[in-house]
Amino acid sequence: MEDTIAAISTAFGEGGIGIIRISGEGSLEVMKQVFVPAVKGEPENRKMTYGHIVDPDNGQTIDEVLCVWMKGPRTYTAEDLVEIDCHGGMVPLRKTLELVLRKGARLAEKGEFTKRAFLNGRIDLSQAEAVIDLIRARADKTYDVAIDQLEGSLSKRIREIRKMLMDALVNLTVNIDYPDEDIEELTYSKLSKALEEVMLQVNELLDSASTGRIINEGLKVAIIGKPNVGKSSLMNALLRESRAIVTEIPGTTRDTIEETLSIKGIPVVLTDTAGIRDTEDRIETIGIERSKKSFNEADLVILVIDGSSPLSQEDRQIMEYVDSGKTITIVNKDDLGHVTTAEDVRALLPGLQVIKTSMDRGSGLAELENAIVSRVYKGDIKQNESCMVTNVRHKALLEDAQQSLSDAMALTHEGEPLEIIEIDVNSAYEALGEIIGEAVGDDILDEVFSRFCLGK
Template sequence: MMTQETIAAIATAVGEGGIAVIRVSGPDAVAESAKLFKSASNIVEAPSHTVHYGHIVDPANGEKIEEILLTIMRGPRSFTAEDVVELSTHGGVVAVKRVLELLLRQGTVRIAEPGEFTKRAFLNGRIDLAQAEAVIDLIRSKSDRAFSVAMKQAEGTLSRRVKALRHNLVELLAHIEVNIDYPEHDVAEMTNNYIRERSQEACDEIDRLLKTASEGKILREGIMTAIVGRPNVGKSSLLNALVQENKAIVTDIPGTTRDVIEEYVTLGGIPLRLLDTAGIRETTDVVERIGVERSRTALEEADLILFVVNASESLHEDDYKLMEELQGRPVIVLLNKTDLPVAVDEGEMASRFASGSIVRLSVLREQGLDQLEKVIRGMFFGGEIDSGDLTYVSNVRHIALLHQAKQSLVDAMEATDAGIPIDLVQIDVRTAWEQLGEMIGDSVSESLIDQIFSQFCLGK
């Protein structure tokens, strides 16, 4: 799909910086840029992948607008597989805006839609849909490991495994088709065994991919982690220690935190979406009561709960109430202020929660944070995080399609065992093949494509 429209957008974040980049893609990218670009070189005839120094000049009055570097990448050797020009201007809102407005004023260049550059790369066969979706994961990565996982997907590691799966199913479909066309040469029992064997092999491979799904989703989105406890036990101090910045106000006055404060932090390569909640207690203060209700909502939605207890004081009635509420939830108990004499009965805490989930902590002295990281890693990653050679499945859409494809293959095996005609069994196998194709974009609706790329930023 080679479009006849030329598009442009700012590819860098808006704001002050060293440089800003405007990306132009389409059949007229070079010609339209040449109308504004004055340089010693003729960029219309310039070879691909060359950089040129010059100025952007307003053709209406000859005024020099900006001093830039212009990069030419001719299709198909570009990200979109079309002719692409990138204009590197001085960083800043005014400079880049003036150049973009001048480009759009020519009439044949329009502003790009969100994700349209990546969409063109997909439609032009430069990348498949799974690789395209990995681009947005690269942009939104919250940790080095999440970035590594997204990079592997962008390079096609997941796509290659899905394509291998589909290839095996095509061979199975071809075998079934031959037996449908030439039933006189078919040995039913051998064919049924072959269908079961190849379908089970495909299910096993899907299971291997799904095994990484929960960890991949965590690396992609982070663990929603609620910090809870009664007032003045050190919740906000813990948030500040993890973020390494004074994000939350810390005082000796109970009820200082009135709302849920949200921050992203990476702890030992594990992305945490931290929610510092208002101290949960009975209160007559109207504003604090609203904060407590929001804290309870965050508690319900959390993947992980850090229950902070002041270890230097005996357990309070509010502590006991919280412990009742937290039963059966993924909880790590943090006995804070252990730099002071400990008054909490750790044996009692261990009787209510798993002993491995109790961490002695002194936020003031930053002691125990390494142990907290170790416990989180054990709860969610079995003790280790492997992003080296492992292909993580992190996209919710991919996970759903893998489950659907596996169910279709299970249906095919059950139909075979039930003696259902082979042409009906073929329908289930073909459905699985098509569902896997949706992952990489081989069989996907236009509306879904539009929905996926609408999530991208404007210049990507």
């Protein structure tokens, strides 16, 4: 924390501007050594200044830049901070960074700027993790949730739950340490009610975890069916581009094709699989095995059936594989007639959601997209998406808190001594504290910030 750190904070490659960030107590001194303003004078706090980066050892001009010094703590890291706006090419950025490192800074570690923001108390750990989610967001909903968490929506919720647990812990401690004093006695029924209220809050957050994971990582959707039913056409229609080859020859798609898209703001990882059928073609057989693996691992399966022809033995075999609970079936080629109907499909798989489509006409696509989004939200989480749990670490800690609360409630119901109950209540309190970074170990911090890029 005593070091002055520096790194390139923009993406590698060519661009209009590339930014080098310097943070720490010595950042202004480093700036003075390498930056020559066009108009002489002392740097002013938060004033962007035009000038040049010049190597003081040989007088060589490295780049024409804009430079700003910002005095802490009102900065990203809550320390003195310098940003140098260079031309966005690798050579000027590299040469400028090398000079900055020679003049007293060291190269920042991954995520060290954000880590300092956390260690200096500007943000908590869940907000720091939201930064990387924001950077990696691939769809609007991912971005929206990350922004809300960066603003502290999840932190606020966790602190509210911890406050409820702290009140319970205070009452437990007082009744344990001062049993003979004139204080209100903590009854088991009162304690049980308090713990039930906390459990309700924890369970509500955990209920959002599956939807939160999908919003953060993307919904894995596998398109399956026998050859030549329109799987690749469906993929191209959802992507709004010709990504998969479409022909009338069965077996054209011989391997899985994966693409990422956004459907109504939800990130979707779409996999077009090889048509599943019996074949002696060795390459196609490998593709079919990969197809089966893809739809077994998928969050959602779209089963495509050719509605212009009767259900075949291949169709029936594929339908034996699928889980109707995570499957949407589309009866495709609606423009060619209705030989196989939705009722025919539901007769084999009762309760299955069936949608009629025509890839040539584009009909049914809007209904399919709405059905996909509905599966993500499950109809009851959409209104609370800002407080969704999207992080695997957070989910694991909430599960730890849930288990500790469950144990404490069981002990309370059995009338066990308050000293024993206090242990589990405190464990739940500590687990929730780790989400926002209170009493968290260095190993956890290192693991969290190792996922960041240099310069952030």
